[in-house]
Amino acid sequence: MAQYALVLWAAISLNFLLPHLAPGDPVDVFTGDANALNAEERARLRADYDLDGSLAEQYGRSWARLARGDLGTSVRYSRPVASVLADRLPWTLALVGLATVIAFAIGVAAGASAARRRGRRSDVVAVSGLMALDAMPGFWIGMVLLAVFAVQLGWLPSFGAVPLDAAPPSLAWLSEVGRRLVLPVATLVLATVGSTFLLARAAMVSALEAPYVGLAEAAGLSPRRIVYRHALRNALLPLFTHLTLTLGTLLSGAVVVETVFSYPGLGRVAFEAVQARDYALLQGAFLLVTVTVIAANVVADLAYPWLDPRVRRAPMVKPA
Amino acid sequence: MVRLVKMVRRAARTAAVVSVASALAGAACSPSPSSDDQRPASAPRSVERLTIAVDQDRGPLNVFVDADPRLLELVYDTLLSPSPYVGKGKPWLAEEVRQVDARTWEARVRQGVAWQDGRPFTAGDVAFTFQYFKTAPPVGSWTHHVNDVPTIERAETLDAGTVRLTCAFACPDLGPITLSYLPILPRHLFEGVAKPAELTGLPIGTGPYRLTSYSPTSGYRFTANRAYFAGAPLVGEIVMPIIPDVNATFTALRTGEVDATTRSVPPELVQQFRRQPGLQEVTTTPLKFPELRMNFLRAPFDVPDFRRAVSRAVDRADLLRTVGLGQGRPADKGYPHPGSPWTNPRLSTPTDGREARRILDGLDFTDRDGDGVRERPSGEPLALSIKANGDEPTHVRAAELVAGHLKEVGIAATVQVIDAAALKALATSRDFDLTVSEIGAHGVADPTQFVMSHRSGYLWQAPKVAYPEWDVLFERWKATTTVPERTAVMFEMQELFNRQPTSVPLYYPEEHYAFRPASFSGWAESPGFGIVHKWSFLPREVARRVDALSQEFGPRR
Numbered sequence: 020m021a022q023y024a025l026v027l028w029a030a031i032s033l034n035f036l037l038p039h040l041a042p043g044d045p046v047d048v049f050t051g052d053a054n055a056l057n058a059e060e061r062a063r064l065r066a067d068y069d070l071d072g073s074l075a076e077q078y079g080r081s082w083a084r085l086a087r088g089d090l091g092t093s094v095r096y097s098r099p100v101a102s103v104l105a106d107r108l109p110w111t112l113a114l115v116g117l118a119t120v121i122a123f124a125i126g127v128a129a130g131a132s133a134a135r136r137r138g139r140r141s142d143v144v145a146v147s148g149l150m151a152l153d154a155m156p157g158f159w160i161g162m163v164l165l166a167v168f169a170v171q172l173g174w175l176p177s178f179g180a181v182p183l184d185a186a187p188p189s190l191a192w193l194s195e196v197g198r199r200l201v202l203p204v205a206t207l208v209l210a211t212v213g214s215t216f217l218l219a220r221a222a223m224v225s226a227l228e229a230p231y232v233g234l235a236e237a238a239g240l241s242p243r244r245i246v247y248r249h250a251l252r253n254a255l256l257p258l259f260t261h262l263t264l265t266l267g268t269l270l271s272g273a274v275v276v277e278t279v280f281s282y283p284g285l286g287r288v289a290f291e292a293v294q295a296r297d298y299a300l301l302q303g304a305f306l307l308v309t310v311t312v313i314a315a316n317v318v319a320d321l322a323y324p325w326l327d328p329r330v331r332r333a334p335m336v337k338p339a
Numbered sequence: 340m341v342r343l344v345k346m347v348r349r350a351a352r353t354a355a356v357v358s359v360a361s362a363l364a365g366a367a368c369s370p371s372p373s374s375d376d377q378r379p380a381s382a383p384r385s386v387e388r389l390t391i392a393v394d395q396d397r398g399p400l401n402v403f404v405d406a407d408p409r410l411l412e413l414v415y416d417t418l419l420s421p422s423p424y425v426g427k428g429k430p431w432l433a434e435e436v437r438q439v440d441a442r443t444w445e446a447r448v449r450q451g452v453a454w455q456d457g458r459p460f461t462a463g464d465v466a467f468t469f470q471y472f473k474t475a476p477p478v479g480s481w482t483h484h485v486n487d488v489p490t491i492e493r494a495e496t497l498d499a500g501t502v503r504l505t506c507a508f509a510c511p512d513l514g515p516i517t518l519s520y521l522p523i524l525p526r527h528l529f530e531g532v533a534k535p536a537e538l539t540g541l542p543i544g545t546g547p548y549r550l551t552s553y554s555p556t557s558g559y560r561f562t563a564n565r566a567y568f569a570g571a572p573l574v575g576e577i578v579m580p581i582i583p584d585v586n587a588t589f590t591a592l593r594t595g596e597v598d599a600t601t602r603s604v605p606p607e608l609v610q611q612f613r614r615q616p617g618l619q620e621v622t623t624t625p626l627k628f629p630e631l632r633m634n635f636l637r638a639p640f641d642v643p644d645f646r647r648a649v650s651r652a653v654d655r656a657d658l659l660r661t662v663g664l665g666q667g668r669p670a671d672k673g674y675p676h677p678g679s680p681w682t683n684p685r686l687s688t689p690t691d692g693r694e695a696r697r698i699l700d701g702l703d704f705t706d707r708d709g710d711g712v713r714e715r716p717s718g719e720p721l722a723l724s725i726k727a728n729g730d731e732p733t734h735v736r737a738a739e740l741v742a743g744h745l746k747e748v749g750i751a752a753t754v755q756v757i758d759a760a761a762l763k764a765l766a767t768s769r770d771f772d773l774t775v776s777e778i779g780a781h782g783v784a785d786p787t788q789f790v791m792s793h794r795s796g797y798l799w800q801a802p803k804v805a806y807p808e809w810d811v812l813f814e815r816w817k818a819t820t821t822v823p824e825r826t827a828v829m830f831e832m833q834e835l836f837n838r839q840p841t842s843v844p845l846y847y848p849e850e851h852y853a854f855r856p857a858s859f860s861g862w863a864e865s866p867g868f869g870i871v872h873k874w875s876f877l878p879r880e881v882a883r884r885v886d887a888l889s890q891e892f893g894p895r896r
Binding site for chain 2: 041042043044047049060064067095096097098106107110162165169170173176177178179180181182183184278279280281283287291293294295296
C-alpha cells in the first residue's frame with residue numbers, strides 16, 4: 020500500500036504542476052478577448068480564485084484543500100469542482116461502463132470463437148475485419164453512425180445525454196437516456212472491441228496449445244467444453260489485466276466520443292478545463308482518473324490470487 | 340495535455356466539415372426524411388416553443404461569471420436600449436434620462452415594472468446596481484463601464500422614481516454607452532452578497548424571459564414573461580440545449596432536433612446550407628474581425644512608423660479572398676469596426692507595399708547582405724514570429740498569408756501555432772512579436788472600450804507606457820461635455836491609432852446563420868448580436884421603436 024500512496028502523491032503533484040507549467044492562465048481566459056480589466060482588478064480576481072502567491076504556496080494550499088476534502092472552485096463555472104464533476108461523472112460511467120462491458124463481452128466471445136477456428140476463412144475474416152475496425156479513429160466511426168442513424172434514417176438523437184423535457188426518474192426519461200446512449204456506446208464499442216478481440220484470440224490460441232488441452236481431448240471432452248470451460252478460464256487472466264488497466268484510461272479516453280456527440284461527460288469537461296486553463300477543475304478531473312487507475316490496479320492485485328490459484332499458492336521452498 | 344486538446348479539436352473540426360458536408364450531400368441526393376422539410380406557405384411569427392442550440396455551458400447566467408450577453412439580455416434589461424452598438428439609447432427601463440451637467444445624469448425609471456419574482460422594480464434597484472458594480476469583484480466587460488471609463492463616483496436616488504449618477508470626470512456618453520449596456524440587478528437578491536460569482540441560483544430580472552430551468556448537462560429553458568412591460572414575447576418557451584461541438588450543432592439543425600443555433604455557419608458550409616431544403620440561410624454583418632496584433636513593448640514595434648509599415652504591407656484583399664472566401668469586406672477602414680456608429684467614417688488603411696518599403700528604408704531597415712531580408716540598424720536580420728491559435732484554421736492561414744505579405748517588403752516572418760489559452764496568456768507575458776486572433780463587438784464597436792483597451796494593455800498601456808500624443812487626446816476626451824464633442828475627439832484618437840496601429844484588422848467578415856423557417860419566422864439582426872437575441876422574440880413594433888434591428892428576415896422566396 021505504501022507504493023500506492025507514493026504513486027498517488029506523485030500523480031497528484033504532477034496533476035498540480037503540469038497545468039501550471041503549461042502556457043496560459045485562467046484569469047486571462049476568464050477576462051475575455053478585450054482584456055477589459057486593469058492590473059489591480061486582475062490581481063483581485065486571482066486572489067478570489069486562490070491563484071495568487073508563488074507556485075510553492077499554491078501547491079501547499081492545494082494539499083491543504085485536499086486534506087479537507089475540498090477540490091477547490093472552478094474558474095470557468097464559478098462552482099465547487101466536486102459539484103461540476105458530480106454532474107458529469109454519472110454520464111461518463113454510464114457511457115464507458117456500458118461500452119466496456121459490451122466491448123469486453125463481444126471481444127472475448129469473438130476472440131475465443133476465432134481461436135477455435137484458427138486459420139479457417141471465418142477466422143481470417145474476423146481478424147481482418149476487427150483489425151480494420153481497430154484502426155478506425157473513434158471520431159470517424161461516430162461521424163459515420165451519426166450520418167446514417169441520426170441524419171439519414173432519423174432513428175436516433177444526434178446529441179446530448181438527456182433532454183430538458185424529461186424529468187427523472189420517469190419511464191420517458193429512462194427511454195430518452197437510453198436512446199441517447201445508443202450511438203456513443205456503439206461508437207466506443209466499435210472503437211475498442213478490436214483490441215479485446217485480438218488479445219482474447221491470442222490468449223486463447225496459447226491456451227489451446229497447452230498440454231492440458233491435449234489431455235482433455237484424449238479424455239473425450241467435447242471441443243466446446245474444452246474451449247469455454249477450460250481454455251477460456253486460463254485465457255481470461257491477461258484479459259482481466261487488460262480490462263482493469265483500461266478502465267481508468269477509458270474514463271478520460273471517452274473525450275473524443277463525448278465531443279462528437281456533445282455528451283456531457285467527464286472527458287468533455289476535462290477538455291474544456293484544459294482550454295480554459297481551469298487548474299482546479301483539471302486537477303479534480305485528473306485526480307478522479309488517477310484514483311480510478313490506482314483503484315483498478317488494487318482490484319487487479321487483490322483479484323488475481325482469487326482468479327489464479329497458482330498465484331496464491333505458498334512457495335514450495337522457503338528461501339534460505 | 341495541450342497536444343491532446345489540439346488533437347481532439349483538429350479531429351472534431353475536420354470531422355465536422357466532412358460529416359456535415361456528407362450529411363448535407365446525402366440529404367441532397369435522397370428524399371427528405373421528414374415532412375417538415377417542405378417550406379410552409381406562411382411561417383409562424385408567434386409560436387409556443389422554439390429550440391435553439393447554444394455552443395457552450397455558461398452556467399446559470401450569472402452576470403458576474405462569463406455569461407453570454409445574448410442569453411443575459413433575455414433575463415435582464417438596461418435603462419436604455421438597444422445597445423451601445425446602435426448609437427443612441429432609447430428609453431427602456433428608464434422612461435427618461437437627461438444629462439444635468441457635464442458629470443451628472445438623472446434617470447426617471449419606469450413605473451409599474453416588476454421583477455420576475457413579483458417584487459416591484461424601483462429607482463433603488465438602479466442606484467444599487469451602479470454602486471454594486473463599483474465594489475463587486477471585477478468581471479469581463481462590465482466593470483470598466485462604472486469603474487474606469489467612465490468612473491461613476493456616486494449613484495443615489497433622488498426620490499422613489501429618480502436616480503442621479505455622478506461621474507468623476509465628464510461623462511456625456513454615459514447614456515448611449517453605459518446606460519445602454521449595464522444590466523440592472525435586483526437589489527433584494529444581490530444586497531450583502533460579497534462573492535456574486537458564487538451564486539448558483541437562477542437569475543431574476545425584469546426581462547422578457549425568465550430562466551426557469553438550467554442543467555449543465557442538458558441546457559436552458561426560458562419561459563416568456565407574459566407581463567413584460569414592453570409587450571408579451573412572441574415565443575412562449577425557448578429551450579436551449581448545450582451542443583459544444585460544431586458538427587453536432589449543425590447535424591441537430593439538419594435533423595430538426597433544433598430550430599436554430601447561436602453559432603454561425605462556417606464559411607465553407609454556407610453554399611450547402613443555402614441549398615438545404617427546410618432550412619433558411621441569412622447573411623449578417625457582425626461587429627468583429629480577425630486582427631494582427633503587434634507587441635508595442637518590443638522592438639521594432641515600439642517605433643510608430645514601423646507599425647505603420649506593417650499595416651501598409653498587409654494585403655487585405657488577399658486575406659478576404661483567400662481566408663474569408665470573399666464573404667465580407669476588405670479591412671481598408673482600419674480599427675475599430677466601420678459598422679460601429681462610433682467609428683470615424685474617414686479612416687483609411689489601404690494596402691501599399693511601396694509605402695511600406697519607403698518607411699522601412701527611412702527607418703534604416705535595409706537589406707545589406709542581399710538575401711531578401713532587411714537588417715535592423717544593429718545588423719540583425721529583421722525576422723519576426725506570428726503566433727496564431729491552432730484551433731482556428733482560418734487564423735493560421737491568415738498568419739501564413741501575412742507572413743507572405745511581410746516577406747514582400749523584406750520582413751522575414753514565421754508562423755507559430757499555439758493553443759487558445761496560451762495565446763490569451765501572451766496579453767500578460769508579452770512574449771510575442773505578432774499574433775493573429777479575433778476581437779468581438781465590445782472590443783471594436785464600444786468607444787469606451789477603445790479607450791479602455793489603451794489603458795489595459797490590449798492596444799496600449801497608458802499611462803504606464805509613454806504615449807504623449809495619446810495622453811493629450813485622452814485629456815481632451817475627458818474634458819468634452821457633449822456627445823458630438825466627445826465623438827470628434829474619439830475620431831482623432833482613431834486617426835492617431837491607425838497612423839501607428841498596434842492592431843490591424845485583416846478583413847471585416849460576414850456571418851451566416853441558418854434556421855428552420857417552418858418553426859419561426861421572426862428572426863432579425865441586431866447590430867453585434869447576430870439573430871439570436873431578445874429583439875427577435877419581441878413584437879416587431881417594439882424592436883423598431885428603439886431601432887434595435889439592422890435587418891429583418893422573412894421566409895425566403
